[in-house]
Amino acid sequence: MNPYKSEPHLSKNCDCFDDDLHFFSQSFVKPRGRQQIFDKKDNVIFMKDPLSRPKKKSWEPLRNIPFAEYFDPLHKAALTFTCYLNETDGEEGELLKIRPMKLIYHLDDETMSLTEPFSENSGHLQGRMFHSQKVPRSNRQIGNDFLTWKDIKVGEDLILFGRTYRIVSCDGFTKSFLEDRGIKVLETETIPIDSWNLSRHFQTDKAREAEIKKYFREKEKVAEMISWENIPEFLTFYCAWLDTKSDFYGERIKRTFKLIMSSRDDSITMIEMTPGFGNQLFLKADRLPYITSDGTKKYYRVENMKPGIWIDVYKRPMYIYDCENDATKKFLKQQFGETEFGDCSIQLLEAGPPSEQIEVLPDELWFKAINLDYPSFKFLIIYSILNRRIDIYEEGKHREWTKGRPFLLEIDGGPLREKDFRIGSNISLFKWNFKLTKASQKTLDFIKSRDSVNVS
Structure with a gap:
């Protein structure tokens, strides 16, 4: 008879005994x-x-x-x-x-x-x-x-x-x-x-830190980005343009194009898909410039491109409405979350781009926020669209929209995307809930432009 048979037993998953004699x-x-x-x-x-x-x-x-x-x-x-x-x-x-x-x-x-x-x-x-x-x-x-x-x-x-x-x-x-x-x-x-621990234990050496700062400033080394691990070599989009100057029998022609963008050098190749044009080459591999609202000349980059935005192709406003292959869709979902794909209506092209020309996607979205656990503090939440990182600071006490003491830095945004950040939204990070109360002027212009495109 087993003398231990009548003893109470735990679940098999509870490894609470040891053969160690000591x-x-x-x-x-x-x-x-x-x-x-x-x-x-x-x-x-x-x-x-x-x-x-x-x-x-x-x-x-x-x-x-x-x-x-x-x-x-x-x-x-x-x-x-x-x-x-x-x-x-x-x-x-x-x-x-x-x-x-x-x-x-x-x-x-x-x-x-x-x-x-x-x-x-x-x-x-x-x-x-x-x-x-x-x-x-x-x-x-x-x-x-x-x-x-x-x-x-x-x-x-x-x-x-x-x-x-x-x-x-x-x-x-x-x-x-x-x-x-x-x-x-x-x-x-x-x-x-x-x-404190982030800067003390996770900070790289000075040479590495300087290289990272220079990289983020110039944004040219695409392959080293954390969120771009699965970026395809080429991204393929479909865009449309309402031609009002060719005057084919007094009608305006909706012309469609295939836009192929290289992730290595941001060069763009465009092939016209309009019936009757024979898939002719419209734009040979070249970087596509555009002018910002303050008159600065910039070039479209891979992180700026996604369906649902307007681009300027040498004075031709074109609307990106779809993408082609699974690799491009997978990358866009990784960067921006769920994105609607589909056809482009003639009414949308007739309405044209927003009245104020802004950058396609700003680098960061700035919001003021409050937290019920810290009622006496005002926070700044900065969301980086490029690498989906969130920084939280206390707002400076002397000037508006200036960084004060850091609260949490380099937070992985996870499932959050740029469309989740709007005035009045609640952002949950770890055990804290932040309510966005106000956006910076640049962020507000981008949100208005984004909403106007979605409404039209």
Whole structure:
């Protein structure tokens, strides 16, 4: 007869036993040591996973217990969560500090431990915040005045001794433990990186930084762009032009063209597809110039082109209404999200382009925003259309539309596209919601032009 047959068992996913003969001598408390939370590999700096470094069981006894086989397997188990604390230094200090931490809930005595990993030159004390303490609820309830494991949920905030922590993930044992008890565990969230850590641990050397700044200023090295990994060698579009000067029997002719643009040098080749013209060459491979509203001469680039915009082909206003192959459509969806493709009506060509000639796509969209979590601060949200990155600053206090203290920088826009940014929209980034209240003049002109094209 198996002497352990009557013992309670966990789910197979809960790996809470070990064959190590010395596991009773181990301590759950990590030895004191300074281990960085950032690592560097192949000249790329990234944040380490606090759950996998070092690999330790999510349960380990705190002291020697004889005859452990007579005890419940969950007696000395612990639930492990990853969380972070966001705080501010007030009016003069840093606007946002992100402090990743490890939260442990001990099932045997219903206590909690909170530890912050060491980060070099952080400016504040790190290590053990508290150890094996019962945490009172912020809102007292009848029957239980302390937090339990049922109150810790991934993707929600948790108040510990008056400070709010965001629970972002848990280990495999904790996930299986919660799911076995009918609790749905949400998807793992990412920990934002504040501007100090971004500049301290993720900044490249000066030569590399200068090269990147020069590159963004000149915008000529297309192949190195992060969002252009899958860019095809040629992008193919269809455009239409209403010819009012040829006067074929007193009628205006809708002439259609195939526009082929090279992603290497931004050269454009146009072939006329109008019936009766025999697919003749209209424009040989050359960069296509246009004049901005302030009289500056610029050239159309790959990042400017998409269906739904007007371009100027040597004083001929042409409307891009479709693209040809799957590679072009895939790239456009990657850059701009869902884009409508279809035919071009004669009414749209008769209406012509917007009255004010603006750039096809600005490099950045600037908005003012508010956040209910920071009611006394005014924010600037800057969305880069080129690489789909978002920067958030506090607005300067002396001049309008100037950058103040950084809040979050280099945020991956993910599914957000330029059409999602408009006045009154709510933008959700990590656990914060920002409401866009005002746009800069250049951004406002672009939005009006975009909306006028969509309406027509």
